Amino acid sequence: MEIIQIVGFGLIATVLILVVKEQKPMFAFLLATFAGLVIFLFLLGKIEAIIAVLEELANRTGIPSIYLKTILKIIGIAYIAEFGAQIVRDAGQESIASRIEFAGKVLILVMAVPIISVVVDTVIGLLPAGG
Amino acid sequence: MLEWLGGWLKEIVAIILLAAFIDLLLPNKAMQRYVRLVVGLIILLALLSPLLRLIQGDIGSRLAAGVRIWNESDAESDVRMPSLDAIREDAGRLRTGRELQAASLTEERLAEAMKAEIVRRTGAPVAEVSVRLEKEEVRDDVPNAIASVTVTLQGERAPEAGAAGDEIGPVEEIAPVIVDVDVESEEKVSGSPDGSDPLEAEPESEAAWAPAGPAAAKSIRSVLESGWGVLPDQVYVRVPSDSGAR
Numbered sequence: 001m002e003i004i005q006i007v008g009f010g011l012i013a014t015v016l017i018l019v020v021k022e023q024k025p026m027f028a029f030l031l032a033t034f035a036g037l038v039i040f041l042f043l044l045g046k047i048e049a050i051i052a053v054l055e056e057l058a059n060r061t062g063i064p065s066i067y068l069k070t071i072l073k074i075i076g077i078a079y080i081a082e083f084g085a086q087i088v089r090d091a092g093q094e095s096i097a098s099r100i101e102f103a104g105k106v107l108i109l110v111m112a113v114p115i116i117s118v119v120v121d122t123v124i125g126l127l128p129a130g131g
Numbered sequence: 132m133l134e135w136l137g138g139w140l141k142e143i144v145a146i147i148l149l150a151a152f153i154d155l156l157l158p159n160k161a162m163q164r165y166v167r168l169v170v171g172l173i174i175l176l177a178l179l180s181p182l183l184r185l186i187q188g189d190i191g192s193r194l195a196a197g198v199r200i201w202n203e204s205d206a207e208s209d210v211r212m213p214s215l216d217a218i219r220e221d222a223g224r225l226r227t228g229r230e231l232q233a234a235s236l237t238e239e240r241l242a243e244a245m246k247a248e249i250v251r252r253t254g255a256p257v258a259e260v261s262v263r264l265e266k267e268e269v270r271d272d273v274p275n276a277i278a279s280v281t282v283t284l285q286g287e288r289a290p291e292a293g294a295a296g297d298e299i300g301p302v303e304e305i306a307p308v309i310v311d312v313d314v315e316s317e318e319k320v321s322g323s324p325d326g327s328d329p330l331e332a333e334p335e336s337e338a339a340w341a342p343a344g345p346a347a348a349k350s351i352r353s354v355l356e357s358g359w360g361v362l363p364d365q366v367y368v369r370v371p372s373d374s375g376a377r
Contacts, residue, residue, distance in 0.1 A: 063149075118183075
């Protein structure tokens with residue numbers, strides 16, 4: 001029944017924000033950020049459970065741990081970048097939010113570099129030498 | 132064979148399941164394209180892994196090495212602030228170096244001043260004065276107290292300076308005897324007439340130097356003691372031994 005808690009928390013936060021927004025937009029922003037953080041941290045435990053399941057799956061099927069590590073890093077980067085971008089977007093700074101998202105994308109692509117290099121190495125090794 | 136095939140298929144299925152999970156977990160659509168690229172590459176690698184293993188050995192370790200190198204180069208490109216300890220260490224090293232330089236400069240200046248003073252007051256033919264500073268106990272790292280003063284007199288006029296006791300002469304006779312490590316010969320050395328005064332001998336003096344005559348040495352010591360407070364046993368007065376042998 002956590003969903004009820006979360007929705008209730010979100011609704012209360014929204015009403016409070018609407019009330020405060022007329023007088024002090026600054027505090028409304030802080031309230032929104034705080035509410036977002038609380039929900040995020042609340043869900044962190046659940047995400048941890050999912051990740052544990054994934055790890056177990058990987059262990060049992062013998063996937064190289066480097067794959068799982070890369071994928072988990074990608075998820076982490078995506079979540080953090082998204083979270084930060086949303087907060088900044090709420091404050092009305094659209095351009096900074098898009099920069100944060102851009103950074104997230106670049107960092108995700110950086111994860112792919114070792115994989116790409118191995119694949120390219122193999123392909124070059126496949127070609128006949130000096131051909 | 133079948134076992135190996137099963138393992139391979141299991142790996143692929145697990146990775147694809149993982150990929151589906153990831154797709155669901157992703158927060159928004161904007162990231163999806165990028166994540167799919169990376170996950171697609173991983174699936175490709177898993178599919179190709181038998182081929183890769185056939186061609187070039189263990190790809191897992193190579194991949195791990197690649198990731199590690201990448202992470203290291205990433206970390207190196209970060210601007211790293213030196214820690215406070217490192218800064219302090221640097222400062223200490225610089226200070227010690229500076230003070231050592233100052234000490235050597237002090238040694239030179241002291242030697243010059245002493246030489247001028249000795250020449251002025253005793254008229255002895257001083258060729259060179261060298262001062263060695265040493266650590267005082269209060270401050271351990273930098274030499275700042277006079278440890279010893281070595282005064283070298285000019286050889287030609289040394290006999291004149293040490294005219295009172297002409298005990299420098301026999302030194303040359305003794306020198307070859309010292310080489311022979313024998314009890315008898317040692318006794319001969321100690322028993323030889325006019326052996327060099329042990330108090331005047333410089334500890335690290337080599338065959339090239341001999342102690343100067345006691346009269347000159349005494350006057351030089353009194354000059355240094357009154358001028359700089361150098362204790363008499365810290366002063367070594369010497370002349371070149373070949374001229375002393377004359």
